[in-house]
Amino acid sequence: MPVLSAIIITKNESANIAECLDSVAFCDERVVVDSGSADDTVRIAEGKGARVSFHAFEGFGRQLNHALSLAQGDWILLVDADERISPALAAEIQQAVRVGASDGYAMPRSSWFCGRRMRHSGWYPDYVPRLFKRGRVRWSDDLVHARPICEGPVTRLSQPIIHFPVWQIEDALRRMDSYSTAGAQMMFDKGRRVWFVTGILRGAYSFFRTYVLRAGFLDGREGLLLAVLNAEGTYYRYMKLWHMNRSRQE
Numbered sequence: 001m002p003v004l005s006a007i008i009i010t011k012n013e014s015a016n017i018a019e020c021l022d023s024v025a026f027c028d029e030r031v032v033v034d035s036g037s038a039d040d041t042v043r044i045a046e047g048k049g050a051r052v053s054f055h056a057f058e059g060f061g062r063q064l065n066h067a068l069s070l071a072q073g074d075w076i077l078l079v080d081a082d083e084r085i086s087p088a089l090a091a092e093i094q095q096a097v098r099v100g101a102s103d104g105y106a107m108p109r110s111s112w113f114c115g116r117r118m119r120h121s122g123w124y125p126d127y128v129p130r131l132f133k134r135g136r137v138r139w140s141d142d143l144v145h146a147r148p149i150c151e152g153p154v155t156r157l158s159q160p161i162i163h164f165p166v167w168q169i170e171d172a173l174r175r176m177d178s179y180s181t182a183g184a185q186m187m188f189d190k191g192r193r194v195w196f197v198t199g200i201l202r203g204a205y206s207f208f209r210t211y212v213l214r215a216g217f218l219d220g221r222e223g224l225l226l227a228v229l230n231a232e233g234t235y236y237r238y239m240k241l242w243h244m245n246r247s248r249q250e
Contacts, residue, residue: 002097003028005073005134008050013081014039016164021048023084027077027095033067059182061146064139076129076137078148083109089159093131094169096157103152105131110161113222114172121216121223122209127226129154130162144182169225176233184240194242203235 006024010017010032021030030050034042035057045052055066062143075097078084085093090105096105096150108125111118118124139146166172188193198208211227219226 002074003072004075004077004093004097004098005071006030006077006079007033007064007071008081009033009060009066009067010037010041010081011035011057012037012039012044013041014044015127016081017041018044018048019084020079021045022103022113023086023090024077024079026085026090028073029069029071031067033063035063040202045168055195059141059143059145059146061139061141063148066143068138071134073139074134076132077135078132084162084164086159091156091227092157092159102155103133104129104148104150104154105157106154107157108160109132109163110160111165113166113219114169115167115225116219116222118219118226119233120214120218120224121211121226122214124211125160125224127156130161131157132154141187144179167206169229172229172247176236177227180233180237180240183237184244187237187241187245188244192241193245194237196242199235199242202238203231206234207231 004027006027006029008020008030011034011127014037017032024030026208031051033052033055034045035055042052051069051070055063064078067199069085077093091191106127109121110129111126113123129150132148132150135154137148137150140149165175207227207230210230211224216223216227
């Protein structure tokens with residue numbers, strides 16, 4: 001049976017890491033790369049038997065590639081701390097590893113937002129590639145939303161990852177501020193320039209896409225709230241970029 005390694009990157013994930021690690025207990029090894037948690041994340045992870053390493057955060061892509069370099073398995077399973085692998089998905093993953101028909105596998109992700117399972121809004125099925133043969137994958141160096149680059153074919157599994165990214169609105173606001181700053185910095189580093197009105201237009205379209213084109217209205221009040229938050233995140237990303245460009249000119 002090929003060896004399967006789970007890799008997880010963390011910072012201040014004490015509320016999530018125990019259940020996450022329990023859900024990947026079927027893996028042969030669990031590697032946690034922490035970037036300086038101030039809470040009990042490291043203690044909890046070590047108590048669960050994970051191999052924990054510190055690595056200063058330089059962006060999600062570089063963090064994931066560092067975690068990949070520490071894993072010793074023939075197969076690599078990436079799991080975020082706020083995700084859970086169900087028993088049904090675990091069985092499907094083990095079967096995929098045994099057969100090895102593809103170099104990578106994507107799986108649908110079922111996400112919860114403020115206590116509601118989102119079935120629309122672009123949040124489901126949201127296929128994410130997470131299982132790879134060792135030596136066939138690396139992650140892009142993007143500061144946020146790093147992409148796995150697999151050298152071979154990637155096929156789909158049927159069972160979903162369970163995802164709990166937002167329990168409270170405050171969680172969404174913190175993520176929005178952090179991700180919009182990182183997204184603006186990425187565009188700035190690539191020389192992207194925008195007009196002041198760009199943020200307004202992009203934010204408005206983000207709301208329309210989430211709530212109308214992606215049927216967010218079928219997700220009830222949470223669908224409306226998510227559409228508004230997506231619009232705000234997009235607006236702030238482009239306005240931060242606009243401000244960075246203006247500051248460079250001064």
